[in-house]
Amino acid sequence: MALPIEQQAKYWGIATAVVFAILWFLGDVILPFVLGGAIAYCLDPLADRLEKLGASRVLATVTITIVAILIFCLSFLLVIPSLLEQAGQLVNTAPDVFERLRVALTERFPSLIDDQSVMRKQLSSIGEAIQAKGGALVEGLLTSAKGLINILVLLVLVPVVAFYLLLDWDNMTARIDELLPRDHAPTIRKLAGDIDATLASFIRGMGTVCLVLGAYYAVALMTVGLQFGLIVGFIAGLVTFIPYVGALVGGILAIGLALFQFWGGTQMVDGASVEVATDWFRIGAVGVIFVIGQVVEGNVLTPKLVGKSVGLHPVWLIFALSVFGSIFGFVGMLVAVPLAAMIGVLVRFGIEQYTEGRLYRGLDKQD
Structure with missing residues (x-):
């Protein structure tokens, strides 16, 4: 005999509260396990495919791990140093960008020449603030271990956790099902299948889209000679999962830097004014790159990698990232998208049950 609906709601409510309490109290402690679980979840279909080709689960996991470590090492040696260098240079260049903007505005609005002009003060303060806060941010990311626990621990724990979770993924899911x-x-299997389909379409598919577009923007912008093409491409690819935002943010940043770099004017070359x-x-060309x-x-x-039926509205994603990020910090931002997908599936299921129930149809309505 099934438990009454009140007791079921109580138990499910307690389980939900326990999950949120774990996120709240443990916070950064569970970060390596969240990252490892996310990596294992994304790589599980690849391991299953290798198994279908005749490899054992151990061989498939070891092969994937070796390839992933090689890719990470190559990225760490070839890409990440340049990315960090350009990020620092971009932050330091911000005051010059705003100075060029101030000069251009001064030509059109002579009143800005006045040292007491509000607009001039604002432009100067914006440039100084970006340099100070941006520099502090980059320095903090490079030198502080508090936000991400410890970089060395992450680099060691995350691959280990991901390896063992990937190795035992099928066994874990089978045990949970039991x-x-x-x-x-x-009902739970159906909901889990819908959540998995949503996550697979969004996280795996959109992750691939972000990677492809980020690489395209970076290579294309560096090809046309944009000074900070790598970091702009990285930023544009990173936020591509929100429709149009990646192209908008990256496009504005890239075109602004292109105007700063390629706009004509008087420059000093070997002591002479040229x-x-x-x-x-x-x-x-920079504008065309983002249009393409x-x-x-x-x-x-x-359409090919994500599909049309993901069911995650951009506004819902932004809201989830803001809420979970503000409450649970960096870990909250990592779990925001999966939890948003789960909540979305549960809400659609609830609406479906509501429209089929008596509360919606009425006592006398029968199909």
């Missing part, structure tokens, strides 16, 4: 309440097992013409071709990226993303990458 422990499901028998009366609700079919007049440099505006390079309209490169400025236009949006066309390819909207018509090829997203």
Whole structure:
């Protein structure tokens, strides 16, 4: 005999509260396990595919781990140093960008020449603030271990956790299935399947889209000679999972830097004043790069890799990232998308049950 609905709601409520309490109290302590679990979840389909080709689970896991470590080492040696260097240079260049903007505005609005002008003070303060806070942020990311526990611990623990979770993933899911309440097992399996489909489409698919677009933007921008092409491509790819935001943020940043770098004017070369013409071709090329990226993303990458039925609205994603990030910190931001997907599936299931129930249809409505 099934438990009354009140007791079921109580037990499920307690389980939910325990999960949130763990996130709240443990926080950064569980960060390596959250990252390792996310990596294992993303790599599980690849391990299953290798198993279908005849490899054992151990061989599949070891092969994936070796390839992943090689890719990480190559990235760490070839890409990450340049990325950090460009990030620092971009932060230090910000005051010069705003100084160029101030000069351009001064030519159009002579009143800005006045030292007491509000606009001039604001532009100067913005540039100084970006340099100070941006520099502090980059320095903090490089020197502080408190936000991410300890970089060395992460680099050691995350691959180990991911390896063992990937190795035992099928056994763990089978064991969890055995422990499901028998009366609700079919419903839970259906909901779990819907959540997995949503996560697979969004996290795995959108992760691939972000990686492809980030690499494309970085390579293309560096090809046309943009000074900070690598970091701009990284930023644009990183936020591509929110539709249009990646291209908008990256495009504005790239075009602004292109105007700063390729706009004509008087420059000092070997102590002499030289007049440099505006390079309209490169400025236009930067804009075309982002237009092409949006066309390819909207018509090829997203439909093929993500699909159309993910069910995660951009506003819902932003809200989830903001709420979970503010409450649970960095770990909250990591689990925001999976939890948003789960909540979305549960809400749709609840709406479906509501529209089929008496509260919606009425006591006398029967199909």
